Amino acid sequence: MVHLARHMQEKYGIPYIHVSYFGIQDMSRALYDVAEFFADNEVLERTQSLVRQEIQRVMPEINRYRQDLQGKKAGIYTGGAFKAFSLVDSLRLLGIQTAFVGSQTGGPEDYQRLEAFCDEGTIIVDDANIMELVRFAQETRIDLFIGGVKERPVAYKLGIGFCDHNHERKISLAGFEGMLNFSREVHATIMSPVWKLIDSRNRQAGRN
Amino acid sequence: MNPQSTIAVSTRNPCRMCTPLGAAMVFSGIADAVPFLHGSQGCSTYIRRYLIGHFREPVDIACSNFGESSVIFGGWQNLHTGIHAVIEQYHPRLIGIATTCLAETIGEDIPQMIHRLEQELPEDGPILVSVSTPSYQGSHSDGFHRAVKAVVEKLAQPGPAGRHINVFSGMICPEDIRHLKDIFAEFGLQATLLPDYSDALDSGIWNRYEKNIESGTPIESIRRCGQAQATIEFSATGDFSTSAGETLLRRFGTPLYMLPLPVGVRQCDTFFERLSVLSATEIPARFTAQRSRLIDSYVDAHKYVFGKKAVLYGPADWVAALAIFLCEIGMVPVLCAAGDHKGTLQEHLREHLPGTMDSITVVEDTDFASIEQMAAGLKPDILIGDSNGYKMSRNLNIPLVRLGLPIHDRIGASRMTAIGYQGTQQLFDRIVNTILEHQQDNCSIGYTHL
Known part of the structure; x- marks a missing residue:
C-alpha cells in the first residue's frame, strides 16, 4: 500500500499519510493526522469530539475484558511488521503482554522500532518457520497466538488461543468497532473453558 | 408457577408428556412383553400417536378401554377381558400394566386385581407387572423410571453373585442404547440394559408384518439383576423414589452408582472411569481416541x-x-x-x-x-x-x-x-x-x- 501511495505521490503529486486503523491509539492518531493535514480548526474539533465519543463508547466493554485478561501473554507473527505495532498496542490496552513478536517480511529498521516499542524481554522474531514459532510459543507459555489462518491449527493443537489477523477475516478489526471485535475475540479465545480439558502434558505448565 | 403470584395460573402447553408414555416405552423394551394401559382408549391412542411420530415404527399398546360403566362400576371386567385378549393374540411372557389418570382417580385397586388375575392364569401364563402412572403425578420421564423399578421389584431374584452389571439408562435414543451396549462389550463387561428398545422401536424393514415383541431385555436377565456386580443408573437428580438401583441396593446389597448422563467430556469421564474400575481394565484406546477428537x-x-x-x-x-x-x-x-x-x-x-x-x-x-x-x-x-x-x-x-x-x-x-x-x-x-x-x-x- 505504501508502495502504491508513494508512486501516486511521485507521479501525480498526491500526498499521503502513513496511518494504522488498528487499535484505539492508532485509530485516533490516524484521525488526528488526517485532521491536522487539512489544518482546519473545525475539522480538528469535530475529530476530537468523534474520538472522545468513540472512546467513551468502547472503553467500558474493553475494561471489563481487561479484568479477565490482565497478565496473560501473547505471541504475534504477521506478514508485514507494520501491523505488529498496532497489535502490541491493542494487547497492552487489554492487559496482555507480548512475549514474542515477529513478521515474515519486516526489515532491520522495523525490528529496531519494534524493540524500542515493546516491553523489555519481548523476543523479536524474523522470518521464522513453523517449528521455531512452536518452540517460542511453548517456551514463553503464551495464552494467545496472533497470526495468519494457517497458523490457527498449529496454535489449537498446542492448546493455545488464537486470533487471526489477515485479509481472510470476516469480522473486522479496523476502527473503534474493530477494537471491540478484537477484544471480544481475544477474550473469548483466552477465557474459553475448553483449554482446561487439555492434558497438561500437551500444554505449557502454568496455564490453568 | 410463580410462587409469588396470587392468581393461580393453569399449565399452558406442558413441557412434559403423560406418565404412562414412559412406562409404555419401558415395556416395549422388554423381550416378549406387551405394554397395557388401564384406562380409556384415548390414552393409548395418544401415546401410540406420539411414539409412532417420534420413532416412526409400529407401536402396539393394549388398553382396557374404559367406558362410562367402567368409570362407575370399576374397570375389573375390562382389565380381565383385555388381559385375556392380549394373551390370546400376543402370547406374551410379561404384560406391563400402567394406570392412567382415570383409573387412579376412581381408585382402582390394581394390586388386588393382579392378584386375582394371577390366581386364574395358568402356571406358564405371563408375568403381570403393574405401575402407578397417573399423569397428574410426574412426567413421562417419571413413568419411565417407575416402570423400570416396578419390573425390577417384581422380577429380581437372589442368587449366586455374578460379574454382570445392571444399566438403567433412563430415556435415551435407540442409537445411544446400541452405543452403550458397544461400550460395555468393549470393556468386556456383561451388561443388562433395562429397557432395551433399540430394536423394538428402531428396527429394519420387515419381510412380513410381525407382532414384534420378541426383542428387548430378556426376562431371565432381569431376574438376575439382584445378582449383579453393580448397578449403574443415569440420574443427576438422585431421586431414590423412582430408582430401580435403590431397590436392588436395599434388597440385595447390589452397589449402586448413580451417575449423571454421560454427555460431554467430564460426565463421560466419570462414566468411563467407573467402567474401567468395574472391569479392572484400562479404558480401551478406541474411546480415548474418541475423547481426544x-x-x-x-x-x-x-x-x-x-x-x-x-x-x-x-x-x-x-x-x-x-x-x-x-x-x-x-x-x-x-x-x-x-x-x-x-x-x-x-x-x-x-x-x-x-x-x-x-x-x-x-x-x-x-x-x-x-x-x-x-x-x-x-x-x-x-x-x-x-x-x-x-x-x-x-x-x-x-x-x-x-x-x-x-x-x-x-x-x-x-x-x-x-x-x-x-x-x-x-x-x-x-x-x-x-x-x-x-x-x-x-x-x-x-x-x-x-
Missing part, C-alpha cells in the same frame, strides 16, 4: 460458541447433564427449565457449576408458556429440547436443536445421539452448526469460509 473439535469451535446463551428444557436429568456439558464448552445455559419436578436441579447445578449460577435461571415443573416468556427476556442464541419447543423457536426466531422426546417434525429421532464421547460429538456438531447456520443465514453478506 471430541476435545479437538471443542477447540476448533470454541470461539463460535463462547458466551452463547442457551435455553434448555426437558426432563430434569437431561437438563442437568446438558447444562454441565454446555458450560464445559463455554456456553451459558441461561435458562434450565425442567418440565418435571425433582426439587434438586438447582442444588445439583450449583454444586457442579460453582461461580456461574448468577447467570443461570433454574425452574422446575414449568410449561412452555412460562419458558417462552422467560426466554424472550433472556435473548438466547439457541434452544435445546424436544419438538414441542418449535412454536417458541418460531415466535422468537431462535434456532432449535432437537433433542429428547418427542421429535415429530424431523426424521432420525432414534439417531440424535448424546451419550458417550461419540454421541456427544454428534450433539456438539449439531449445536455449533446450528449457531453457524443461523448467523450465516442472518448475515447480509453471506460469507462462506467461517
Whole structure:
C-alpha cells in the first residue's frame, strides 16, 4: 500500500499519510493526522469530539475484558511488521503482554522500532518457520497466538488461543468497532473453558 | 408457577408428556412383553400417536378401554377381558400394566386385581407387572423410571453373585442404547440394559408384518439383576423414589452408582472411569481416541460458541447433564427449565457449576408458556429440547436443536445421539452448526469460509 501511495505521490503529486486503523491509539492518531493535514480548526474539533465519543463508547466493554485478561501473554507473527505495532498496542490496552513478536517480511529498521516499542524481554522474531514459532510459543507459555489462518491449527493443537489477523477475516478489526471485535475475540479465545480439558502434558505448565 | 403470584395460573402447553408414555416405552423394551394401559382408549391412542411420530415404527399398546360403566362400576371386567385378549393374540411372557389418570382417580385397586388375575392364569401364563402412572403425578420421564423399578421389584431374584452389571439408562435414543451396549462389550463387561428398545422401536424393514415383541431385555436377565456386580443408573437428580438401583441396593446389597448422563467430556469421564474400575481394565484406546477428537473439535469451535446463551428444557436429568456439558464448552445455559419436578436441579447445578449460577435461571415443573416468556427476556442464541419447543423457536426466531422426546417434525429421532464421547460429538456438531447456520443465514453478506 505504501508502495502504491508513494508512486501516486511521485507521479501525480498526491500526498499521503502513513496511518494504522488498528487499535484505539492508532485509530485516533490516524484521525488526528488526517485532521491536522487539512489544518482546519473545525475539522480538528469535530475529530476530537468523534474520538472522545468513540472512546467513551468502547472503553467500558474493553475494561471489563481487561479484568479477565490482565497478565496473560501473547505471541504475534504477521506478514508485514507494520501491523505488529498496532497489535502490541491493542494487547497492552487489554492487559496482555507480548512475549514474542515477529513478521515474515519486516526489515532491520522495523525490528529496531519494534524493540524500542515493546516491553523489555519481548523476543523479536524474523522470518521464522513453523517449528521455531512452536518452540517460542511453548517456551514463553503464551495464552494467545496472533497470526495468519494457517497458523490457527498449529496454535489449537498446542492448546493455545488464537486470533487471526489477515485479509481472510470476516469480522473486522479496523476502527473503534474493530477494537471491540478484537477484544471480544481475544477474550473469548483466552477465557474459553475448553483449554482446561487439555492434558497438561500437551500444554505449557502454568496455564490453568 | 410463580410462587409469588396470587392468581393461580393453569399449565399452558406442558413441557412434559403423560406418565404412562414412559412406562409404555419401558415395556416395549422388554423381550416378549406387551405394554397395557388401564384406562380409556384415548390414552393409548395418544401415546401410540406420539411414539409412532417420534420413532416412526409400529407401536402396539393394549388398553382396557374404559367406558362410562367402567368409570362407575370399576374397570375389573375390562382389565380381565383385555388381559385375556392380549394373551390370546400376543402370547406374551410379561404384560406391563400402567394406570392412567382415570383409573387412579376412581381408585382402582390394581394390586388386588393382579392378584386375582394371577390366581386364574395358568402356571406358564405371563408375568403381570403393574405401575402407578397417573399423569397428574410426574412426567413421562417419571413413568419411565417407575416402570423400570416396578419390573425390577417384581422380577429380581437372589442368587449366586455374578460379574454382570445392571444399566438403567433412563430415556435415551435407540442409537445411544446400541452405543452403550458397544461400550460395555468393549470393556468386556456383561451388561443388562433395562429397557432395551433399540430394536423394538428402531428396527429394519420387515419381510412380513410381525407382532414384534420378541426383542428387548430378556426376562431371565432381569431376574438376575439382584445378582449383579453393580448397578449403574443415569440420574443427576438422585431421586431414590423412582430408582430401580435403590431397590436392588436395599434388597440385595447390589452397589449402586448413580451417575449423571454421560454427555460431554467430564460426565463421560466419570462414566468411563467407573467402567474401567468395574472391569479392572484400562479404558480401551478406541474411546480415548474418541475423547481426544471430541476435545479437538471443542477447540476448533470454541470461539463460535463462547458466551452463547442457551435455553434448555426437558426432563430434569437431561437438563442437568446438558447444562454441565454446555458450560464445559463455554456456553451459558441461561435458562434450565425442567418440565418435571425433582426439587434438586438447582442444588445439583450449583454444586457442579460453582461461580456461574448468577447467570443461570433454574425452574422446575414449568410449561412452555412460562419458558417462552422467560426466554424472550433472556435473548438466547439457541434452544435445546424436544419438538414441542418449535412454536417458541418460531415466535422468537431462535434456532432449535432437537433433542429428547418427542421429535415429530424431523426424521432420525432414534439417531440424535448424546451419550458417550461419540454421541456427544454428534450433539456438539449439531449445536455449533446450528449457531453457524443461523448467523450465516442472518448475515447480509453471506460469507462462506467461517
